[in-house]
Amino acid sequence: MPKTLYDKIWDAHVVHEDSDGTCLLYIDRHLVHEVTSPQAFEGLRLAGRTVRAPDKTIAVPDHNVPTTPDRENGIENPESRIQVETLDRNAQEFGVNYYPVHDVRQGIVHIVGPEQGWTLPGMTVVCGDSHTATHGAFGALAHGIGTSEVEHVLATQTLIQKKSKNMKVEITGSLPPGVTAKDITLSVIGATGTAGGTGHVIEYCGQAIEELSMEGRMTVCNMAIEGGARAGLIAPDQKTFDYVKGRPHAPKGAQWDAALAWWTTLKSDEGAHWDKVVTLKAEEIAPVVTWGTSPEDVLPITGHVPDPESFSGGKVGAARRALDYMGLQPGTRLTDIEIDTVFIGSCTNGRIEDLRAAAEILKGRKIAVKRAMVVPGSGLVRAQAEEEGLAQIFIDAGFEWRLAGCSMCLAMNPDQLAPGERCAATSNRNFEGRQGRGGRTHLMSPAMAAAAAITGRLTDIRELAPQPA
Amino acid sequence: MEKFTNLTGVAAPMPLVNIDTDMIIPKQFLKTVQRTGLVKNLFDEMRYDDQGNEIPDFVLNQPAYRQAQILVTGENFGCGSSREHAPWALADFGIRAIIAPSYADIFYNNCFKNGMLPIVLPQDQVDVLMEDARKGENARIAIDLESQTVTSADGQVFAFQIDPFTKHCLLNGLDDVGLTLEKVSAIDAFENAAAQARPWI
Numbered sequence: 001m002p003k004t005l006y007d008k009i010w011d012a013h014v015v016h017e018d019s020d021g022t023c024l025l026y027i028d029r030h031l032v033h034e035v036t037s038p039q040a041f042e043g044l045r046l047a048g049r050t051v052r053a054p055d056k057t058i059a060v061p062d063h064n065v066p067t068t069p070d071r072e073n074g075i076e077n078p079e080s081r082i083q084v085e086t087l088d089r090n091a092q093e094f095g096v097n098y099y100p101v102h103d104v105r106q107g108i109v110h111i112v113g114p115e116q117g118w119t120l121p122g123m124t125v126v127c128g129d130s131h132t133a134t135h136g137a138f139g140a141l142a143h144g145i146g147t148s149e150v151e152h153v154l155a156t157q158t159l160i161q162k163k164s165k166n167m168k169v170e171i172t173g174s175l176p177p178g179v180t181a182k183d184i185t186l187s188v189i190g191a192t193g194t195a196g197g198t199g200h201v202i203e204y205c206g207q208a209i210e211e212l213s214m215e216g217r218m219t220v221c222n223m224a225i226e227g228g229a230r231a232g233l234i235a236p237d238q239k240t241f242d243y244v245k246g247r248p249h250a251p252k253g254a255q256w257d258a259a260l261a262w263w264t265t266l267k268s269d270e271g272a273h274w275d276k277v278v279t280l281k282a283e284e285i286a287p288v289v290t291w292g293t294s295p296e297d298v299l300p301i302t303g304h305v306p307d308p309e310s311f312s313g314g315k316v317g318a319a320r321r322a323l324d325y326m327g328l329q330p331g332t333r334l335t336d337i338e339i340d341t342v343f344i345g346s347c348t349n350g351r352i353e354d355l356r357a358a359a360e361i362l363k364g365r366k367i368a369v370k371r372a373m374v375v376p377g378s379g380l381v382r383a384q385a386e387e388e389g390l391a392q393i394f395i396d397a398g399f400e401w402r403l404a405g406c407s408m409c410l411a412m413n414p415d416q417l418a419p420g421e422r423c424a425a426t427s428n429r430n431f432e433g434r435q436g437r438g439g440r441t442h443l444m445s446p447a448m449a450a451a452a453a454i455t456g457r458l459t460d461i462r463e464l465a466p467q468p469a
Numbered sequence: 470m471e472k473f474t475n476l477t478g479v480a481a482p483m484p485l486v487n488i489d490t491d492m493i494i495p496k497q498f499l500k501t502v503q504r505t506g507l508v509k510n511l512f513d514e515m516r517y518d519d520q521g522n523e524i525p526d527f528v529l530n531q532p533a534y535r536q537a538q539i540l541v542t543g544e545n546f547g548c549g550s551s552r553e554h555a556p557w558a559l560a561d562f563g564i565r566a567i568i569a570p571s572y573a574d575i576f577y578n579n580c581f582k583n584g585m586l587p588i589v590l591p592q593d594q595v596d597v598l599m600e601d602a603r604k605g606e607n608a609r610i611a612i613d614l615e616s617q618t619v620t621s622a623d624g625q626v627f628a629f630q631i632d633p634f635t636k637h638c639l640l641n642g643l644d645d646v647g648l649t650l651e652k653v654s655a656i657d658a659f660e661n662a663a664a665q666a667r668p669w670i
Contacts, residue, residue, distance in 0.1 A: 012667075015659040016652055022634040024652060026659050028670050036552065038502035047646070052656075056670075064500065079500035086502050123670065130551040130575060144551035144575050147504075148582035148645070156649045158656055162632065194487060195545040195571055228548065230574050251669030259669045294487050313592075314486035314543045321485070410550075412496045419519070431491040431549060433514045 002269035004166045005235050006201045009141040009266070013124050015158055025161045028123040029140075030153050031109045032059040032096065034087040035412070036128030040151035041090040050094065052157040057096035058118050061087050062108045063412045065101055067375050067402035072102060080413065094154075107378025107404035110134040110347040114218065115378055117247025121236035121263040126153055131347045131428065132231075133224040137217035138244070139236035139266045141201070144225065164230045165275035167200035168268075171208035173282040178462040180357070181216030182349060182426070182445035184208065184280075185223040186288045190298035192278055197229030200276060203268060204234050208282035214243040215353035222348045223428050226295040235267040287461050289334055290430045290443040292322035297430070301448070301460045305332040325432050326440050327420065334458050337442070341423040342372040342453040343435070344446055345402075346409035349426035350377025352384050354446040358426075359390040361450035364467055367398040368456035373415065374399050375407040397453070411436045424452035471584035472642035476565055477611040478538035481528045482602035486543035490576065493547070493555040507554055508561035529562070533605030539612070540567045541595060541602040546587075547576025556583045566612050568619065570595050581635050584642065586612065588619060594627045614640060 003011070015024040030053075037059070044050065051057055064080035065071060075081040084101065091098035097118075099106045105116065110131055113119045119135045125142035126132060128150040135142035145159065153159055169188055189196070202224050204217075212220065217234050224232025241260060244250045251259045286300035297319075299306070307330040308319035323330065328337070344350075344358050355376065374394050376382035382404055385391050391401050408415040409427035417423055417439025426449050430441040442458060451459040498510040516527050523530045529537065540559070546569040547555060556579045559567075566586040580587045590598070601608035601622045608622035614636060619627045631639075638645065649656075663670065 016655045018634060020633045022632070024649060024655070026656070026663065035499050039504050039553075042502070043646075049646070063496075077500075083500055083502060120669070122667075128551055128553075130549065132551075146551055146553035146556075146575060146579035146582060148553060148579065152646050152649065155646050156653075156656060157660075158649060160634075160645055160649065194548055195573075198545070198571060198574060228545065228573060255669040259667070262667065294489075314484070317484070318486050318543075410496050412499065429489075429491070429549060431489045433495050434491050437495070437514060437519075 031127035104379040111377035117250035136221035170206040181219040197227040345375030346427035358450040362397040480539035480602035481537035489549035507558035548573035
């Protein structure tokens with residue numbers, strides 16, 4: 001029977017199947033961070049259990065860590081400090097792979113995993129973080145889990161799972177200039193809604209997906225969760241193999257050849273069954289921004305703030321509440337919305353390519369907003385950006401050049417919006433209070449965020465005047 | 470884990486769609502290393518004003534709902550992050566069951582690990598129970614897991630679906646890790662076979 005990529009990875013990891021279809025699924029990589037793991041390690045300790053596969057467990061602090069240079073002096077916030085210190089202690093006690101705050105390889109867990117070659121095609125990858133979907137870009141089955149499940153994976157290296165349905169999201173044709181992976185993933189959510197993928201694993205395919213870099217593919221898969229899906233996947237190809245090869249934890253020599261032989265079989269078969277299919281034409285995707293407080297509240301930058309009454313059902317009330325929270329009036333042109341802050345970073349858009357895209361717009365220009373910051377996704381991304389001269393472009397433009405972490409994507413560290421402040425952000429969630437109580441978030445691509453930084457308002461990247469010579 | 474068998478109680482109405490985990494428990498309260506003590510910050514930004522005073526209009530601040538054990542709400546409840554702090558905070562308040570047309574996947578799974586029952590019913594049935602919830606103490610809702618039914622205040626019975634394994638664990642308060650460790654020989658066998666087939670992992 002023809003199988004999807006998801007079917008193949010699933011089948012290769014079933015340890016045990018009950019008569020009702022409940023499966024025990026083997027986990028190849030378990031990523032751990034400081035916020036969702038303390039109670040799980042404590043659970044092990046109380047039950048006298050150990051970590052079954054410490055060599056397959058990778059821990060890194062990212063959510064709480066300050067991104068200012070003074071962080072080497074310690075974390076000021078006592079609760080944040082305790083969480084990071086607890087991870088330090090647990091990593092040591094249980095003997096898992098660890099990248100502490102001061103390690104240059106430290107960064108956002110979903111950037112560190114691929115960067116270090118922990119994430120490989122055909123793997124099962126989990127983490128106590130919903131954006132684990134990012135790793136699907138490698139053709140790995142990757143999804144977020146809760147803390148009880150973190151404890152379960154630590155103790156057993158397995159997860160109790162029922163199989164999800166198969167959903168295909170095809171993007172045909174090539175992206176027009178100025179349109180990026182972020183615009184694809186937001187447009188898909190705009191088309192299907194934040195619950196459109198619920199109960200499904202999405203495989204993204206089509207020419208526009210194939211033409212994306214690995215960085216772009218990670219951006220697309222990262223937001224599968226915002227579309228409600230359990231995971232997002234992209235079949236591995238030569239770009240994937242080229243990206244993986246030579247990374248510290250990637251296979252080498254004869255093992256590389258054996259791995260490659262299997263990886264090249266990891267694609268959906270002709271005639272495989274799809275429970276749901278969504279097709280978008282790349283030519284019709286525009287640079288987009290969000291206007292509300294759900295990632296599905298997305299529109300082309302050429303649009304206007306919608307009238308809540310134009311929706312139906314529960315969405316009418318939700319849209320009214322969103323506009324009230326966002327301080328917006330129906331009918332306002334999106335490009336007339338003025339912003340105070342720009343945030344470039346996160347597991348969605350904190351990779352080197354994202355920084356290059358933003359720097360290209362910013363070169364030789366100055367920001368027209370109160371505050372703008374770039375938070376590289378890892379210490380290695382930061383080092384590379386410095387080497388390529390990108391850091392200087394950001395600094396010259398007026399951006400703050402920060403150390404790696406989750407930062408203002410979820411504002412658990414000191415990087416937060418003040419009430420009423422409006423931010424152009426490259427992150428993944430525009431929920432109420434996400435970037436700070438009362439803060440207002442508009443999601444967009446790195447290039448669009450850079451353009452907004454220059455003009456002080458939401459801006460169509462395609463309309464931006466050419467750079468000064 | 471605490472068992473869940475049946476429950477009759479007051480339900481709090483929250484007729485919003487897409488209530489996300491940042492609303493349920495904002496991130497600044499995730500800095501704990503414990504599972505308990507989250508109740509005071511449940512729905513923090515909806516529940517308190519900037520000075521930290523209770524907002525009287527918010528449903529869980531109203532006298533009728535301070536003891537609510539059930540939440541009736543809109544579609545896609547619990548969307549957003551994987552934080553188990555969301556069900557922990559709800560459980561800490563005393564919420565043992567939720568009734569909605571749909572849930573976000575991770576939140577839904579997290580509830581069961583904490584002895585909570587998230588029930589999926591069609592929108593028209595949720596609407597009936599939402600009306601009950603609006604009546605507070607005057608319209609108690611009854612949930613029975615064994616028979617997989619919800620009974621409205623005026624006796625309408627709605628059947629719901631639940632995966633048999635999950636139901637079994639919930640009825641008996643079974644701990645997943647303990648159950649899985651009974652299959653340790655199957656895990657060993659899988660690991661050995663996988664080490665041959667995919668030695669690079």
